[in-house]
Amino acid sequence: MEKFYLENADVYRALLKSLNKTSPEPRTPQQLATETTSPDVVVCARIRPLLDEDVAAGFPCAVFPRVARPGIIDIHDLYNHPRGRPILKSSTYQVDRTFTSQADTGEIYDSLVADLVAFASNGGVGTLFAYGQTGSGKTFTISQLEQLVAMSLMEGNDTSQRQVHMTIIDLAGNSAHDLLNSREPISILEDSFGATQLAGAVEHQVRCRDDMMELIERAASFRRTAPTLKNDSSSRSHGICRIRITNPAAGPDSAGLLYLIDLAGSEAARDVATHGADRMRETREINMSLSVLKDCIRNKAELDALASAGRGRKSKQRKPRVPFRQSALTKVLKHVFEPSVDRACKMVVVACINPSIADVSPSKNTLRYAEMLRVTVPATSAKVNQNHMDPMAWTDEQLKEWVIDKSDACSVGSAGVPWAESLAQLARLPKAEFENKCPGMIGFSSEQVNFIRSKLWQMQLDSQHGSPGTSLDDPAGLDGANLRGQRPTSRMLTRELNDPTTVPLRKRLRPGMIVSWNRSPSSDAGASISDGSGMALILCPVQNLDGTFIDGAANVVNPTRSVETGTQARNSHGQGRYLCGQLTPGQVPESYELSLWHQIVIDVDVMEKEVIMEYDAQTRYYYVSL
Numbered sequence: 001m002e003k004f005y006l007e008n009a010d011v012y013r014a015l016l017k018s019l020n021k022t023s024p025e026p027r028t029p030q031q032l033a034t035e036t037t038s039p040d041v042v043v044c045a046r047i048r049p050l051l052d053e054d055v056a057a058g059f060p061c062a063v064f065p066r067v068a069r070p071g072i073i074d075i076h077d078l079y080n081h082p083r084g085r086p087i088l089k090s091s092t093y094q095v096d097r098t099f100t101s102q103a104d105t106g107e108i109y110d111s112l113v114a115d116l117v118a119f120a121s122n123g124g125v126g127t128l129f130a131y132g133q134t135g136s137g138k139t140f141t142i143s144q145l146e147q148l149v150a151m152s153l154m155e156g157n158d159t160s161q162r163q164v165h166m167t168i169i170d171l172a173g174n175s176a177h178d179l180l181n182s183r184e185p186i187s188i189l190e191d192s193f194g195a196t197q198l199a200g201a202v203e204h205q206v207r208c209r210d211d212m213m214e215l216i217e218r219a220a221s222f223r224r225t226a227p228t229l230k231n232d233s234s235s236r237s238h239g240i241c242r243i244r245i246t247n248p249a250a251g252p253d254s255a256g257l258l259y260l261i262d263l264a265g266s267e268a269a270r271d272v273a274t275h276g277a278d279r280m281r282e283t284r285e286i287n288m289s290l291s292v293l294k295d296c297i298r299n300k301a302e303l304d305a306l307a308s309a310g311r312g313r314k315s316k317q318r319k320p321r322v323p324f325r326q327s328a329l330t331k332v333l334k335h336v337f338e339p340s341v342d343r344a345c346k347m348v349v350v351a352c353i354n355p356s357i358a359d360v361s362p363s364k365n366t367l368r369y370a371e372m373l374r375v376t377v378p379a380t381s382a383k384v385n386q387n388h389m390d391p392m393a394w395t396d397e398q399l400k401e402w403v404i405d406k407s408d409a410c411s412v413g414s415a416g417v418p419w420a421e422s423l424a425q426l427a428r429l430p431k432a433e434f435e436n437k438c439p440g441m442i443g444f445s446s447e448q449v450n451f452i453r454s455k456l457w458q459m460q461l462d463s464q465h466g467s468p469g470t471s472l473d474d475p476a477g478l479d480g481a482n483l484r485g486q487r488p489t490s491r492m493l494t495r496e497l498n499d500p501t502t503v504p505l506r507k508r509l510r511p512g513m514i515v516s517w518n519r520s521p522s523s524d525a526g527a528s529i530s531d532g533s534g535m536a537l538i539l540c541p542v543q544n545l546d547g548t549f550i551d552g553a554a555n556v557v558n559p560t561r562s563v564e565t566g567t568q569a570r571n572s573h574g575q576g577r578y579l580c581g582q583l584t585p586g587q588v589p590e591s592y593e594l595s596l597w598h599q600i601v602i603d604v605d606v607m608e609k610e611v612i613m614e615y616d617a618q619t620r621y622y623y624v625s626l
């Protein structure tokens, strides 16, 4: 085939010239107007330049990214027509971003990886995969990105506060080796807590950029020498660099992970032809692990999209399964793929392409694989879901409008809203990153940022649980006044910060809401409950109770009488009274414990306001967040 390409190189160039004038618009994968690609998985292609040896061999370039349509790539192959002159066979592929042969690795870093680093620094899990055939530039890309990551991680402003640990391994089939420890074999095990452990791998703490560079270089030298030791294993193994970033000041929950992965690639047909049985088995194993990886990336993105749309629990739609246990590679990446681990994850896939016509076939395979990783999810648009109360259903424009309205009092115009993320992404950011993004970029105080975040979640929860204040006829609900063009003044914003809702409390009461309440001095209810916290979690309206029952203070509760106020209920159905669980002060300052066994009936008349609290899984206490 190579001989055919070389003999017909001039014919090929002439055909390309005529194609520019007459070729029809190539077909691109269709996407419905109501769909979008997953915001958490970005798939891009990097086309490396033709190397000197490619040029010397005389193979022309066959891969052409479209200038006017970023993300679309044409591959023009030369087909040996049995009855006449060779003809062009063109195929078109679509990815999210294309980096042409002129783009340097810094451009990839700035547009895709810098975000992942910030994300991991704030407690998220960021993963970058480089994929492509042998010689397409995976190692070139990953090693330069590792150096740029080292520079940005170790030269940032807050290096004194964070701790960075690094592990680099390579994985061939089921056998793994520590590249920072003389290729010592390691095991991939699941511990009794279900976490994947790289047993035997040494995790190195890095304190400065030089430390990190030295480790990167050490790992690279072990990969580089491997081909002579182990039959070209550099291209037949997955190279995994794991960077764990912790910030002791922010607590154990703040630990983030950044994975930079140089995937074993598909091989050119000319290389496969000379393979023996062992090498063919290796190739099969690689293909299997890449196929499992594809399923994991796709299904995880679909699961996340379902969760973002708030349909995870209710929908009867079959939930995609993430088969991460089916290969050693995805087992190592359990943090990324396990659905039960509700960690925010972002992925970037760089498909590396060799542009030479001699390699069109593997280049097409790489781009086909890249296209399969682009997951189409329902667009979070108002057209798809008309529930205005659910911020997850807003378009980016609606989110920005809402934030601009909120930020009016801070003199920030539309240009000041910098988020590239959709709300679905934004709301799922780790809290620290959400806060990092907001105040620095749009001039909000930390109190205002907290308010915005709490409010977004409050609105989303309201919309899912169908709270009394939510209706399509009254989309204003909690915030309609501001969304409908009435610009908030700083006084309004301050008032909202104190009282986060503009709809009366009694209209918004719902199970799960925490309220503060004022116990009347005449009340005997709760007398036996030590030190009432003045806060309670609403369980259900009293009228939902069946007959009388005994509360936590041994009072007999009758749906028609109020235990708390001791007065007759406003009507015979017991409306206006709620069975609540008490929140009592915890051991840690400013923490509260939910005591469900301390149940009490509270009249709405003595409820003061909603309190937004956050649950901390480590201490098992609630903390007031607003």
Ligand SMILES: Nc1ncnc2c1ncn2[C@@H]1O[C@H](COP(=O)(O)OP(=O)(O)OP(=O)(O)O)[C@@H](O)[C@H]1O
Residues within 6 Å of the ligand: 047, 048, 049, 051, 132, 133, 134, 135, 136, 137, 138, 139, 140, 141, 234, 235, 236, 265, 352
């Ligand atoms: N963007 C680029 N600009 C210049 N040279 C490049 C670029 N990408 C790759 N190269 C060169 O191409 C050659 C092959 O690249 P590299 O070793 O990174 O490929 P690979 O896909 O990792 O291969 P393998 O799978 O065999 O490890 C190297 O000589 C590298 O310097």
